[in-house]
Amino acid sequence: MSETAAVDPDRDEWDVIVLGGAAAGENAALYATQFSGLDAVLVEAGLLGGECSYWACMPSKGLLRPVEVAASARDLPGVSARMDVAAVLARRDTIVNHLDDASQIKWALGAGIDVVRGYGRLTGPRAVTVTRPDGSVRRLTAREAVVVDTGSAPAVPPVPGLAEALPWTSQDVTNLHEVPARVVILGGGVVACEAATWLRGLGVAELTLVYRGEGLLPGQEPFAGELVAERLRRDGVRLCPGRTIARVDRENPRDTGKGWTHGGEVTVRLDDGTVVAADEIVVAAGRVPNTGDLGLDSVGVPGGGFLEVDEFQAVRGVDGEWLYAIGDVCGRALLTHMGKYQARVAGEAIAARARGRKPEVSAEPGHRAVPQVTFTDPEVGSAGLTERRARAAGIEVETVEYDLAGLAGTYVLREDYRGRAKLVLDKESDTIVGATFVGAGIAELVHSATVAIVGRIPVAALWHAVPSYPTVSEAWLRLLETLNTARHQRNQGA
Ligand SMILES: Cc1cc2nc3c(=O)[nH]c(=O)nc-3n(C[C@H](O)[C@H](O)[C@H](O)COP(=O)(O)OP(=O)(O)OC[C@H]3O[C@@H](n4cnc5c(N)ncnc54)[C@H](O)[C@@H]3O)c2cc1C
Numbered sequence: 001m002s003e004t005a006a007v008d009p010d011r012d013e014w015d016v017i018v019l020g021g022a023a024a025g026e027n028a029a030l031y032a033t034q035f036s037g038l039d040a041v042l043v044e045a046g047l048l049g050g051e052c053s054y055w056a057c058m059p060s061k062g063l064l065r066p067v068e069v070a071a072s073a074r075d076l077p078g079v080s081a082r083m084d085v086a087a088v089l090a091r092r093d094t095i096v097n098h099l100d101d102a103s104q105i106k107w108a109l110g111a112g113i114d115v116v117r118g119y120g121r122l123t124g125p126r127a128v129t130v131t132r133p134d135g136s137v138r139r140l141t142a143r144e145a146v147v148v149d150t151g152s153a154p155a156v157p158p159v160p161g162l163a164e165a166l167p168w169t170s171q172d173v174t175n176l177h178e179v180p181a182r183v184v185i186l187g188g189g190v191v192a193c194e195a196a197t198w199l200r201g202l203g204v205a206e207l208t209l210v211y212r213g214e215g216l217l218p219g220q221e222p223f224a225g226e227l228v229a230e231r232l233r234r235d236g237v238r239l240c241p242g243r244t245i246a247r248v249d250r251e252n253p254r255d256t257g258k259g260w261t262h263g264g265e266v267t268v269r270l271d272d273g274t275v276v277a278a279d280e281i282v283v284a285a286g287r288v289p290n291t292g293d294l295g296l297d298s299v300g301v302p303g304g305g306f307l308e309v310d311e312f313q314a315v316r317g318v319d320g321e322w323l324y325a326i327g328d329v330c331g332r333a334l335l336t337h338m339g340k341y342q343a344r345v346a347g348e349a350i351a352a353r354a355r356g357r358k359p360e361v362s363a364e365p366g367h368r369a370v371p372q373v374t375f376t377d378p379e380v381g382s383a384g385l386t387e388r389r390a391r392a393a394g395i396e397v398e399t400v401e402y403d404l405a406g407l408a409g410t411y412v413l414r415e416d417y418r419g420r421a422k423l424v425l426d427k428e429s430d431t432i433v434g435a436t437f438v439g440a441g442i443a444e445l446v447h448s449a450t451v452a453i454v455g456r457i458p459v460a461a462l463w464h465a466v467p468s469y470p471t472v473s474e475a476w477l478r479l480l481e482t483l484n485t486a487r488h489q490r491n492q493g494a
């Protein structure tokens with residue numbers, strides 16, 4: 001490990017080069033070096049810390065928390081909350097460190113990890129070229145491994161006029177500086193639902209969501225999207241399911257900077273002919289991996305798509321197991337915590353292989369339970385498989401559901417609590433393979449499901465994990481009781 005790490009040090013060889021310095025990349029560098037004697041450099045084109053810190057998770061959650069507090073207050077007699085938009089945006093700016101990565105640089109240097117600023121591309125096995133912000137080029141070599149953590153970018157569907165209208169992407173909507181009065185969002189996934197929640201909460205007067213498919217939050221249990229849709233409709237949001245945008249026209253589009261309205265009125269024409277006028281349009285229609293301009297062809301890997309990896313996050317089809325991919329680029333689970341998990345696995349594997357040992361820590365167990373929380377109102381939390389995915393995987397499935405409004409723990413949280421929970425069980429092993437919780441205050445419940453799934457805890461043992469009263473965790477007890485009743489009824493009927 002470097003004795004004195006530096007920014008843009010005057011050297012050209014390290015044991016490990018990490019392309020992209022998001023949180024996952026930082027973890028890969030740390031885990032590869034911390035006990036191994038190896039050294040590492042992070043090559044970062046933008047801000048060290050990546051999307052999550054400045055443009056995604058952190059600013060979005062910073063905007064959603066005040067909206068959630070205000071919604072809770074509205075639903076509790078005797079309490080009131082006033083939204084001070086300027087103060088909320090100012091706190092968001094603090095959360096993103098005013099788009100300054102000095103603290104992340106300090107962390108990297110403190111951990112003995114070097115940082116090179118610039119855009120990196122592979123030029124051959126273990127060889128990387130970095131184009132620096134001033135246009136100069138540096139050639140770096142990795143003695144052991146290169147890790148790709150270059151993330152993903154918003155997908156902009158090829159709708160006539162859409163790109164020309166300079167729509168807001170996730171970077172604009174998380175870093176908004178003004179609240180447009182009328183907004184159309186293209187998409188019905190996680191980004192769209194969370195953004196709709198904070199935009200409406202911050203005062204957008206007319207909000208329309210246009211999305212393919214019948215439900216919001218595709219990929220989750222259908223009741224999750226239904227409960228979020230019910231709430232958005234109740235809050236006056238117009239939902240257009242099963243629709244797409246056929247054409248976009250904008251008066252005087254101009255690049256005014258991130259988070260500022262990008263021009264004049266937007267006219268959005270849906271595929272059924274409906275016309276919606278708006279002040280801004282937000283594209284939240286999925287992500288594309290940043291692999292198109294990485295020089296991957298120089299090592300025999302096609303660029304542009306997700307990078308296929310093995311259980312240690314090594315890129316398949318590359319001889320010598322020196323190229324790894326972590327985070328969104330490997331397409332396994334587009335979530336910060338999963339990227340960081342993959343980074344820990346890749347880092348351990350690099351350190352083990354450098355010592356001539358076989359890596360031992362596989363990334364497969366963690367991917368059985370991929371947890372996710374969507375911070376809408378109600379929150380949606382899940383781990384593992386939905387019923388549909390479990391059936392598709394050939395698992396003999398048993399399910400149980402419970403209306404969370406029936407809990408003492410939820411009754412004290414909100415006057416009008418809406419929520420639901422579901423477990424998906426593998427009948428053969430009588431263990432949980434999937435769990436979904438929808439409702440206020442469920443976010444911290446998800447990890448209990450993750451532990452149950454990863455640990456393959458039998459249902460019989462879960463009976464002895466007693467939840468505290470009165471908390472939302474009592475969902476577990478009610479689900480087990482409901483399951484027990486259904487099993488008794490089935491046995492009696494048989
Ligand atoms: C609005 C929004 C909210 C989200 N909220 C959550 C959430 O609450 N929880 C959660 O788990 N996930 C959330 N996500 C997803 C999460 O942000 C991503 O999964 C995560 O940021 C992906 O991390 P990554 O390591 O793949 O790289 P990224 O965070 O995408 O970063 C990649 C980095 O690589 C750099 N880079 C790219 N190409 C090069 C190159 N050639 N050379 C050098 N540097 C390069 C970029 O500048 C960037 O800093 C959210 C996403 C969005 C859009």
Ligand SMILES: NC(=O)c1ccc[n+]([C@@H]2O[C@H](COP(=O)([O-])OP(=O)(O)OC[C@H]3O[C@@H](n4cnc5c(N)ncnc54)[C@H](O)[C@@H]3O)[C@@H](O)[C@H]2O)c1
Pocket residue numbers: 157186187188189190191192194210211212213217218243244245284285286287333334335372373374375
């Ligand atoms: N809280 C969190 O964990 C969190 C928050 C935000 C984002 N994320 C991650 O970011 C990733 C990207 O999220 P996302 O919401 O951009 O993508 P997504 O894939 O979740 O949803 C895309 C949505 O856009 C719709 N869509 C796509 N093209 C369309 C078109 N041409 N016309 C109409 N509708 C169209 C889809 O039907 C879908 O509703 C997710 O995989 C998620 O894991 C996580």
